[in-house]
Amino acid sequence: MRRTRGKQRLAWLAALLLVPGFVLVFAVFSPARAAGGTDPFAGLASPNFDNIQNAVTELAASGNPRARPVIAALADNRLYTWRWPRPDNGLFIKDPDGRFVDARTGKPIATPPFPIIRPVIVNDMVRSAIDAAKGMLDLFSRNVTVRHQAAEALFEAADPDSLPLITRALAHETNPGVHALLAEAEAAARLKSAATPVPEKLAAIRVIGARDDLAARSLLASLSGAAPPVAAAAAAAVRHIDRVLALWNILETVYYGVSLGSVLLLAAAGLAITFGVMGVINMAHGEIVMVGAYTTLVVQQFVAAVFPALNDWSLLLAIPAAFVVAGILGIIIEQTLIRFLYGRPLETLLATWGLSLILQQAVRSLFGPTNVDVTSPSWMSGAIQLGGLTLTLNRLWIIAFTAAVVGLLMLAMRVTRLGLAMRAVTQNRRMAAAMGIRTPIVDALTFGLGCGIAGIAGVALSQIDNVSPNLGQNYIIDSFMVVVFGGVGNLWGAVVAALILGIVNMVLEPVSGAVVAKIAVLVLLILFIQRRPRGLFPVKGRAVEA
Amino acid sequence: MSRRISRLGDTHAAITIALVLGIALLIAFLDVGTAANSPVHVPDFVISLVGKYLCYAMLALAVDLVWGYAGILTLGHAAFFALGGYAMGMYLMREIGARGVYANPILPDFMVFIGWKQLPWYWYGSNHLWFALILVALVPGLLAFVFGFLTFRSRVSGVYLSIITQALTYALMLAFFRNDMGFGGNNGMTDFKDIAGFSIDARATEVGLMLLSALVLAAEFLLARFLVRSRFGKVLVAVRDAESRTRFLGYRPESYKLFVFVLSAIMAGIGGALYVPQVGIINPSEFSPGNSIEAVIWVALGGRGTLSGAILGAVLVNYAKTWLTSALPGIWLFALGGLFIFVTLFLPRGIVGTIAAYFDRRRKPAVRDQLLAKEPSAEPEPVP
Amino acid sequence: MAVDGPSLSRRELGGLGMAAAAAATVGATLGTAALVSRAARAADDNTVKVGILHSLSGTMAISEAPLKDVMLMLIDQQNKTMGGVMGKQIVPVVVDPASNWPLFAEKARELLAVDKVAAVFGCWTSVSRKSVLPVFEQLNGILYYPVQYEGQECSRNVFYTGAAPNQQAIPAVDYLMDTVGVKRWVLAGTDYVYPRTTNKILLAYLQQKGVAASDIMVNYTPFGYSNWQSIIAQIKSFGSAGKKTAVVSTINGDANVPFYKELGNQGIKATDIPVVAFSVGEQELAGIDTAPLVGQLAAWNYFESVDTPLNQKFISDFKAFVKNDKRVTNDPMEAHYIGFNMWVKAVEKAGTTDSNAVIDAMIGVAHPNLTGDYATMMPNHHLTKPVLIGEVQANGQFNVVYQTPGLVVAQPWSPYLPESKNLIGDWLPPMSCGNYDVVAGKCLGKSQKS
Incomplete structure (x- = not known):
């Protein structure tokens, strides 16, 4: 039955297809009448954007008490008119609850059948007029x-x-x-x-x-x-503004650099543990980040379905969730794969590369190959203006978040028992074992921690980048660069390295273009490693030299 | 020591070469020499496919030479392969001549396309095959020399070296993606017509190129085999296993590494040069770090430090790819990824290495430990 | 001392060699057997095979995998409702070229030579098309290419069912210039051939319209670029010169989500600096919260939101076929819809699936667009198309704000570029040429007499 009705509707529409030509003719010959009559609403029913635009401006200036709701409805795509013109230029507002009212009077009316009405479509020019009209009304x-x-x-x-x-x-x-x-x-x-x-x-x-x-x-x-004096004064003012903005620009570049650096650092922090501390070349690191991003998606969908009121805060919930999911995944990987390969870093490279292929394809099969929509909470959208600086909130949060994550990580390495054990095992495994540290458990937990951090990075990256099965690949090379540049096994090194890479990239970018900037950074990195073969902050000690 | 270098010849090398040439000839014969409806007929399509595998095998051989014997884990060797390919691609573009879509007798289509009026200087001479062949060896060799000279002199090693080779190939990829480079940007070079006067689409050319690839692969294998069995090869392995000690004995490890790195780059470049006419396209994605990592995986799968294993690994993995992408589209990555994990877990010495170790165990336990000496490592291997 | 090399003894190697030989022989036999058996399957007379050559893994899967679904649906429908083509069932052969360009060529060869498919529907990126083109020309196959592209190509073996630049870019610029009153232009793109060519055409076009060079800013970024802050700041300051400024974006798929996110966050509204994109459709927007982007523009030949009975049916069929209500349809899907139906008509017209006959029969075939009116295959192997300009809505769909009055005929060779301004493509006799120089009066490439 539903299908028949659908077909009827389709037939209806087919008949209506003939109408637009007529509408167009009508529109061409009657704009003046439509817009210039005594009825300030009439232009809104026109299919011509210019008429709608004029009508909005006129309506706002008319002082008509219905102007505000009608313009608001127009802005929200809730204003409807006849699908083809009628002399009464009927306009109807669909209330958020689905009921219709007459736009001119605000009185409820019977719901008109869908095929004979259409929403009044606005374009950018009309939208500008609406903004200005709202300004006047408000x-x-x-x-x-x-x-x-x-x-x-x-x-x-x-x-x-x-x-x-x-x-x-x-x-x-x-x-x-x-x-x-x-x-x-x-x-x-x-x-x-x-x-x-x-x-x-x-x-x-x-x-x-x-x-x-x-x-x-x-x-x-x-x-x-x-006029000449006006133009001259304006030009002088423009020059002044340019000078001021040039100063702000320097700050802005630094901010962009720090922001890029923080993204690099966040992506690399987990790797600094698994690769830097444990020496596991984890090519699946990017995919663990991706798992974190997809966990964010699942948490968001779960929250939206169960506690819609908390929608805006689902991201906070996603952080521990991603840490746990990625951490457990890491421990599973360590237990089933990595632990058989200790002392053979190159074999881990191969195995984890295979793993990365599997994880990518698994996500592709589960969530589909296309981008998924991880929404940004309102507190992460928009920007704050600080003088001439535009600080976008999502980047600002990510900088703060990165600082917090890395800070906590360093603290954990320093003050917790696990951190102590980790450092002990890294420095001298046999001695640590002799002192009663159960090295296999420490290994598993260390790898889990590294992966957990990578998962958290995925939560943050979901706010600025695509969430797709390819997410991980975009960050893996940069992450390795950061760790190697900073010096393997040194978290501070990673921090400094990420910031330097970010800022150099951003300083070069406006001068040379994004592609050349990236190439230049890579070449500089290669040359730098020649000067300091063990990165910025080499870890000193016997273990490294062996 | 010298007892293992047989005076009667080298069975390993003989078998490998016989296999490479034999299978290539067999496939060529089954394509050309049998009727199309014969049950043993090999379709034309297989010819260029086999040719492609053989070129990949050259890349794998080059990787095995530096990784298996000199301990340089390169994650950027596909860069040399691609550079050789680009050198050949330039020649093939010029061979098109006035048959391009804009019928410009000098400029390749993509240059007309981006509005260039004359050939950039680095394209001079590319219309001669001999010059292209020089470039095929020279460009990868030179890059390897400069990169290796700097890197080995400053004793960059281990993962640092791996990561900067990756940075190198990544930087090259980004550079070649740029249209302003004059190498066709993302589209690369394609639509070739002739090679040395022969139509590139002709079956005879395809068969010829495939057989040539087999020959070159055999020659490269022989060269590598000769090298690693020579006195030079012994020092190389010494460098791999204990660089500092070798240095203290009076050798200069960096010179040894540099030589083998440059040679390996040239071998890879030649592979790339033969690859391009057979697949019909060269584009910057050949530089992508994933390709280099895959080449390392071929070697690991076949058996690191065995040379013949590199060839076997390259052919097997690529055949698996060809087969799986048609047989299991959509889920083939599970199979391929699973294969890599399986091999590293259960065949840590690779296929050839495992077989060798099997024979080895039955005869001389002592050799086994030397056969595939582990990476120098601070930690003992935990027993699973 | 471990100075000793890893050489093997003769006898070990003898055994080793024999094992390797055995393995290689088994492998070669299996491989050949597999290929031969597939070739045998190809000989089945009661079916017609159609190849689907879209990446299902790798970076392009994100765009291409949905096209595979559409093709499977179209073939399924054709088999169920029309009994296939010429009374034979159509069998899809799906392969995965894995976003790897040489693999595209290899798979194309395999489809044509081993599976003997009657036609191939596939490719997305220009480089994948360039990679398979020699294969299709050599083996005389037929490729239906469904994506908007840079033009400058007109092969006898390819039917271009997406838009040429004049069917997308130029009408969009006209709209911005005439209706929105844009005076200053940012041409931002990913650094590859489609944006480069499109921007070159647009530069020539804008200069012809009297736009000064100082009012045009060109910017290229790498693939998958995600760090848009400084470039968007640059665009903002470029837009503060007192003239209405617009961005013409040829930014490629993956880089778009971070681009638009940054645009929204930096508070650039469509009413300030509109962005018109040529590579952003419903599929790309599915990964973004579009509320801050309302009013941003895209130019396509199809939008999911266009309200026609055909389109409604197509959308509901697709959603039912993939069993997912959230999936969207987009322009390249419509291109495959038109291309596939035209292929069916051409095969029935020719009475055979033979390439030459079908290629000749294709010209002049017409099929309804999903958005109304008819698409016709022109002698230059491109379609006539309506051009629609849509504005992004909060629900991730587009509202059409402008439509070209009639259908636009494709110009694969751009008249705005000096090197191609004299060229036309016409695969009807007597010309039968993809790049005919009308000034010199001769065919520059292969002229095909069928």
Whole structure:
């Protein structure tokens, strides 16, 4: 039965396919009527984006009490109209609960059958108009944050028509932050208005120039065609902004370098244990990272299904989960594979390479070959602005997270019993055994710890990179580089190495392009190893020389 | 010591060479000499496939020479293979002449494509086969010399060496991916027409190339075999097993390593040069670190330090790949990965090594321990 | 002292050699037997074999594996509803070229020579196509290539069912220029041939439209690049010159997720600096939270969201076939849908699966697009296509905001590049040439008289 209905619907649609041509003709001949009538809503029902855009602006300025809900619905794709035009230009809002109301009156109506209505589609231009309209409508909101956003939107729109509104709002505004922003919005609107006298424009340039950011630069740079004194003042302001930004740029590069370094370090930290401390060349390291990332996915889906309220915090839950899953996987690998191969590092290379192929394909079979969507929690999305610096939150968190993980790891190696045993076994296995340390258990736990850390790295990487079966391969080479550059067996070495590699890469990148920067880093690394064959911080001792 | 170098000749070498040449000739005969519907007929498609395996075997042989005998675990040997391939590819591109899609008599298609007006200097001479053949040996050899000179002089060894060889091939891969390098970028070089005047698609050319590969492989094997059994080879093994002691005895280990590294790079380069006309494409992914690691795995599977094992390993793994990617598409990686794990766990000496050890145990227990002396290691091996 | 070399004694080696010989013989026999038995299977007269050459493992599996599913579905449907082709069941032969380009050539050869398939549907990257091209030309096979690509190629043995640059890039730039009013351009791509060529064509096109060189920024990044911070900051500052700026992205699959994540986090909205992408479709967006990306653009010839009865059926069939409601459809899937149906029609028209007959019969065959109107196979072996510009929505789908008024005919040889501006491809007699120089009046490559 369901199928028949589907077919009927399809037949319906087939018939309707003939309509768009008619719609188009209608749209071409009637835009003026549609948009310019007394009905400020009519343009929204038009299939023409220009008409919709004009209608949004008009509606916002009209003071119509229904403007706000209608524009909000339009922004959320909840505004519907007839699939083909009718004289009444019907507009309907679908409430979040699925019921329809008439857009003009807000009165509930019967749900119109789907095939005869269509959602009003917006494009970027309409979206800009919506942002500006929301700015105008929200300018007198009681909520400071809303007013702040509104002022920001008006600054970006820089629309001379909104000038009277801004001036009115300025007079009422009590919050100093919003007031300053409104003043800038006013200046922006003045600059864009042809009617503004030159001295006022110069004043406006001063106001905007003081922002010292890219938005201000963009606005001022667009004045290059203005009257000579204005253009000159704007150019001077642009130069000033450029100077300020150049200084920020240096900081920014360092930040990017640290951020890249922290990603490298996080990916390499587990390897610094398994490879650095134990000497196991674990080619499956990248795949353990991948397992961590997929654990994040599973935890997220589990949380979404069972405790939807905790959605935003599922990532925190994923950290211990990934540590445990990857750690146990590591112990299993150690017990079934690695322990038979101690003292033969090259055989472990081969076996773990085979293992990496199997893990990749296993994940591909289980979760499919395509990218999976690990969502970012709201507290990791967006950026904070620190002067001229844009610090993206996910990177910031990863830097902090890396510092915490590596710090804890170092602490664990230093103060815990396991850490002591690990170091003892590394330095002199036979002596450690003679002192009563059960070396096989220490080996298993060490490998488990290294893999657990790799799993945690997967949680963090899921926030900035693809989560796909290929995830691990992208990091394996870089991870080995970091450990070798820093000096095998030395966690501090890995920290310094990762930061240096990150910063050098980021300093070179704008100059030479990303590809050449990467090549240069590799070549520098090769040359560096010639100078210091055991990395930055070689571990001294008899064991290493044997 | 010298008792093992038989005056009557070298059975090991004889059998290996007989097998390589014999199977190659047999397959060539079964392709050319039998009717298409005959039950023993070998389809044409097998010819270039076997040729490809033989080229991989050259790479494996080169890896075995440096890893098995000099203890240099290279994770970047495919770079030399690829460089040899690129040298040959340049010649093959020029052989296309005006038959490219833009009919430019001088410039290869991809240069026209990226808007270059004239040939870059490093392409001069690439239209001559003899020059290409010199490049095939010279470019990998030179790179190996520079890299080896720096590396061995500063006594970089062990995993550090492995990782920087990997860095080397990775850097080359990224460099060759760049279109501005003038080697065709990601698409590499392809659509070859002729080699030395013969149509590359002709069956006779395919068979000829395959037989040539078998011959070259046999020659490389003989050379390597001669080398490792010579006095030079003894020192090499000494360097592998106890570099410091050898140094104290008055040898210069770095010179020995450098020589064998350069030779091995040239051998790999020649393999690459024969590989390209038979597979019809050379592209930067040949530089990918995974390829080099795989080459090491072929050697490990066949038996490290046996030379013939390297050949066997290369052919077996690649045959398994050909077979599995058609027979078990989608899950073949389980089989291949499982094979690698199985071999390392249960055949630590590789196939040839295990067979040798078997015969060995029955005769002379003393030799066994020397046969595949372990990597120098600080730790005793825990008993499982 | 372990100075002694690892040489073996004669007798050991005798045994060793014999064992190796035995192993090698067994291996060779088995191998030959396997191949011969497959060749024998190929001789079965009641079926028609079709090869599917898409990577199921390695880096490209992410894009290619879903295309294998589509092909299996199409073949299954054809067998069930139409009884196959010419009354014979169609048997798919799936192989895995594992994202390895020489392996692509090897597998193509195997499909054509051993399995004797009537046609092959496959490849994604340009290099994989370049790798198999000589094989298809030598063995006279037929390849259906479903992905948008850089053009500059027109082989008799390939049917290009994806878009040529003028069916994707140029209309998208026109849209940005005319409708959005973009004056300043960032051409960002992965460093390989498709972005390089597309950007070259676009550079020539933009300069012809009067865009100054200082208003164009070109940037290339390596495959799988994930550290976008500084490049996005550069784009931001490039976009602050007071002119409307847009990014034309030819960034390849894997690098897109981190690119868009960074874009969203740095707060670049589509209303500030729109990004129009040519390699980002529903499949790529499936790995991203699209809320911050609403309004970013993509140009394709198909979007899953296009509301037509055919498309609805295709989507529901696909979801049912893979038994997963979350799977999405995308442009290359539609290309395979059209290509496969055209192949069926051509075979029935020719009455045989013989390559030459089918290649000739293909030209002029038409089949409905999933988005409406008809795709027709032109003499240059490319399709006529509608060009759609879509904006990303919060649900990971695209809303079509612009559609070319009619169908666009492909120009595999770009008129904007000096080296190809005189070339056309036409595989109908009397021309029968993939690269005919209209000025010189002669065929530059192989001219095929069938």
